[in-house]
Amino acid sequence: MILSTIVLVVLDGAIANVALPSIALSMQADAGSTVWVVSAYQLAVLVAILPCGALGEIYGARRVFLAGVALFTAASAACALAGNLPVLVVARFAQGLGGGAIMALAMMNLRAVVPERSLGPIIGVNAMVIAISAAAGPGIAGAILSVTQWPWLFAVNLPLGAIVLIGGRLLGKMERADRQLNTRALLVNTLMFILFFCGTERIATAPVTGVALIAAALACLAALLRLERGSRTPIIPTDLLAEPAFRVAVIASVCCFSGQMLSYIALPFYLQHSYRMSPVLAGLYMMPWPIATAIIAPISGRLANRVKTAWLCATGGTLLAFGLLIIGFAPSDPHAIAFLTGTVISGFGFGLFQTPNNRILLLSAPKARSGAAGAMQGTARLLGQTLGGISMSIIFTLLPISIALETAILTASACAAVASVVSLSRGRYEVAGKA
Template sequence: MQPYQGLPRPQRTWAILTVFCGLVMAVLDGSIANIALPSISRELHADPARTIWVVNAYQLTVTVCLLPLSSLGDILGYKRVYRVGLATFLAGSVLCALSVNLPMLVAARVLQGVGGAGIMSVNTALIRFIYPPTKLGRGIGLNALVVGVTIAVGPSLGALILAIGSWPWLFAVNIPVAIFALAISRGALPETPAQPREFDYPSAALSAVVFGLFILGVDGLGHAPLRLAGASGLVLAVVLGWLLVRRQHGKPAPLVPVDLFASRAFTLAVGTSFCSFMTQMLAFVALPFYLEYQLGRSLQETGLLITPWPLMVAVMAAVSGRLSDRYPASILAGAGLVMLTAGLIGLAVLGKDASSFDIAWRMALCGLGFGFFQSPNNRAMIGATPRERSGGASGAQATTRLLGQTTGTAVVALLFSLDRSGAARLALYVAATVAFAGAVISLSRLRDGRPAASSSAAAEPDA
């Protein structure tokens, strides 16, 4: 049989546009609501502390639903799960825009989260069927570029929408995009082979409990009154997680993809990914405090000085994606994380007399390193798995990202609760340490004795 060559043009262009539309909405709605929390609190007459659940409900729902929905993608086909995810996200967006009280808005955000998980759980799996193996890195690089740009412009876009309209418009803007993506997805997205088998409902419920307890437990550690409850939740999550893994062993295509961790390349790519996203969130949460309180910058200056990081991620993501089709992911990702480590240490040692240029080029170095890491590592993670398990790999990739970000946020909160005065600078040193650990994990892949990126393309099984 001929090797799989992906979709023909122009179907490939329309398919990737559909995927990117869904991805932009799912990523944007994970952060854009933050800026509207004060407005939501005022207009819905809600306690400000309770309005945080407008953000938490979405993030928690996405995380607990990723692996079950990626498993459904393997069973039913990735196109079907993606389109249902789009439709669910559309319904959730309509309900968010029409919400008249906080409970209704939070419930609508949960529905949005289910849709967002449907989109993100099979996003990378679809890219694997859209592009031929020799251009998989390019597709994943473009995917990372879209995520980077969305994250970079998210706060500014949210502020612009709120400047000309009220908070419901933050959700209403999704409606035409989702309708457009749904309309073109029917004929554009590839039909992927379904694998008829029973969906593991008990494991899906147990995985939701495990990840929910983990996220709430990690978050609780950062708040002194909740620290004991958070630690208890983490212990229970570990115990139930162990039971969940035992339940998955021996199954041909488990809901929690423990079978994929038999691949050393996949395992090391997951470890590298967790370290990198934990690093990114440690830095992103700590940097505003560091720039304002330690270096004496204004709120406006802080926003501008952080901008080089996500911009460089967006620029480098596509470049490193193309490079990952030719060079080993272990070297590219490892070199990127070494650059990220150097940038973070450079930021941490700055004094109050540091110029804006001193700060900006270090931010750019961090973004350059993170962008250089992301696409090659994602390509290695996907390329190390059989095509029929692309859904499990895609779900694992998205889950690792969210767990890393959650852990990074919690560590910063914990550091602030222990030592408020020096916590921001210390968080940057911790971030640099985690990034260096990720670099070591990535470079350890060189012991396999073969280029992880180029061989994965050659090893793609026929369609």
């Protein structure tokens, strides 16, 4: 049931991009305005994920998780019924708030019902489900749009959301934290992510404004840390970040997801520019990456109980870096065999890295702080993907496309290599399967 809600959120993020042209045509909106259908969702997830982790610890992971599912489902109905673009954007923002609660508390709910020794395989299955959902999203969206209108892309969420809400009582319970949410800290956290998101959106087109907004976001971060100084359970989990295993896992995750996002943006351009492929064919050539990730993720989860996380993550990061180098710098061939080989290796490396890294991040936190750990896991992923997107925008702005694509692939490989090195640094204090 928990995995089904993750499918719900991942699929919704994947299919919305495909629907943008149809939405723009239906609502007679320009492309720039329509992009906010995607951006509003992403912004809401960023704003919600850390506070929802804290709310789950205070009021119960099950209660807040199901509230997120209810909000996500209701907002999906509002999206399907939206008659104009502003209403759709607001509904998408509400969807993102619900999605943030789901992402933050999925792992906390899993930890309540799954023995710790089984967490590795379960997290592996979770990674497999995410990979398959992300890969299938565009195809599902295309199939739906081929027979009906875009509102049905959101309406399909309603039955699954209802099933999860009906079965919600099956979720386990965890002890609640004896504390209250700091309202001022919550407001500063919200402002911080809004400024950061708006700054990253403008960094390529208006660098001065973008840098100023990001600087303001950093000032909010400093204020937030000062507000929560001395708190045993802060919104930004500085108590958990003080633990070496948790801190290393977060840093490595940011680096790995930065490389992944750079790759996912650059590679379709690379295929269409260097190999003269159509967008449809380029999409097919991208498929081996998520397929390879889906295959290796559950295997990696089982290995995590027997092999040191440092070794598994370092190997995964190295494979990801090596696969990207093959893609970008192997001699070209008519059938793009080198590209396919590189994407398979990259996909295996990404899956081999993510499962043990996420497992050790979760297990490094006490059960009572599982909400904060799950929220930080999601934040690390979103932050890495955002940094990857910023890097790609800057590279495209500064360099001609042929040089920009090679630079982006090399940068993505370097990010994966850094994730590998960072992961190795925890080997001196780690035992197999533990932090």
